[in-house]
Amino acid sequence: MNKEILGTLLRDALNPEFLEINDRTGSHSGHASSGGGGHYEVRIVSSQFAGLAPLARHRLVNTATDPVRQEIHALSIKAYSPEEFATQNQPKTQRPAIALNVL
Helix, strand or coil, X not given: CCHHHHHHHHHHHHCCCEEEXXXXXXXXXXXXXXXXXXXXXXXXXXXXXXXXXXXXXXXXXXXXCHHHHHHEEEEEEEEECHHHHHHHCCCCCCCCCCCCCCC
16 A cells, blocks of 8 residues: 555545645554554545534545555544635734833
8 A cells, every 4th residue: 555545545535735745654664563554644625624623524534535444553634625725724923122211
């Protein structure tokens, strides 16, 4: 299993506006508890997440990836609605400088 297959499943099920998948399997190789399964981090933005609690969003992602769940040991999910994602990715505004005139 690779991240391209995971991406295809998520795109087909959730039609994301943004999808980022990082394969972290290499950094976990040799761990006895991994059982040979992959370690993935998913950051996904979909209008289907609007109004849903985080647990419900994770369930949607898990349902979409169900065909390959036996090949995944760990899946980190960050799921956002488009509005949340836009808010999170706004540039931080600088605080105005305060000038003190001391005489």
